[in-house]
Amino acid sequence: MNVSTVQRILSRYGCLRLSWTDPATGAPVRAKRRQIVRYEREAPGDLVHVDIKKLGRIPDGGGHRIHGRAQGGRNSSAHREQGRPRKVHGRPNLGYAFLHHAVDDHSRYTYSEILTDEKRETATAFMARALEHFNSVGITTQRVMTDNGACYRSRMFRDLLAEHGIKHKWTRPYRPQTNGKVERFNRTLQEEWAYARPYSSESERVAAFPNFLHTYNHDRGHTALKGATPADRVPNLAGQYS
Known part of the structure; x- marks a missing residue:
């Protein structure tokens, strides 16, 4: 033809x-x-994008992706047998998991944790661990970009960056594409982990997260990197952590 x-x-x-x-x-x-x-910084650590993604927790026994919306709602109610869960629009609210991300602009190498909230203490402690991790793999962070969330505007977060000599940059208001690389990671996270398959509980989904993150950093080719992995762009990382 x-x-x-x-x-x-x-x-x-x-x-x-x-x-x-x-x-x-x-x-x-x-x-x-x-x-x-596409734009990107010239070297790892020149700019690190930081953000928080909220995901609704999965009730024990699975939610609507396994049982359908009606049965999934009943499972949500049974999830908290002692006391009544707070309801949102008539449905039980199991709360959210808060995924804190730090994505290196040059390599797309990502450090991420699943935490319980987005308070300043939590965000600052996460940032300290992220900086330590990046340093352990040879990435020296020069700049950090965040949105204008309260936890990132706190004195505690500001002092941590100042202590490490890191410049704090802000995204433009109502312009999430300014932090586009971490937004792209969020989309990949949803497609390849959070909603990739039906999970029977939140603990099952959480247990699958480390493997997803390792695959993302070390095994998954990225179009923006011409098929390379983030680890390929971090000196000495691919050989040490493959």
Whole structure:
């Protein structure tokens, strides 16, 4: 079949070029007929993007992804047999898991933890552990970019960065794309871990997180890195942690 004919057929069904899709997931990373110009810092540690992602917790026995929405709601109620859970819009609220991320701009190497809240003490302690981890793999952090959340505007967080000689940069208000690399990690996290399969409990999903994060950093090729992994862009890291 003629190549131009194949192209017309694929275009008719809305298929994207392979170069416009993520090689690991097949998800589109570039809109059709739209050129995206990517930027990145020259070396690991030049800029680290920091953010928090909230995810609703999964009740024991599984939620609606396993049982459907009606049964999933009943499971949520049974999850707290002692006392009544607070309800939101008539449904039991099991609360949220708060995922704190630190993503290196140059390599996309990510340090992440699942924590219980987004208070200043929690965010600052996470940042201290992230800096220590980055330093252990040879990344010296020069700048940190965050949104304007209260925990990041606290004196405690500011003093930690000042203690390490790190410049604090802010995203533009109402412009989440300014922190685009961590937003892209959040999308990957949802597709390949949080909602990748039905989990029977929150503890089961949490147990799968370290493996997802290791795969993301060491095994998963990134389109923006021309098929390389984040570890490939951090000196000496790939050989030590593969």
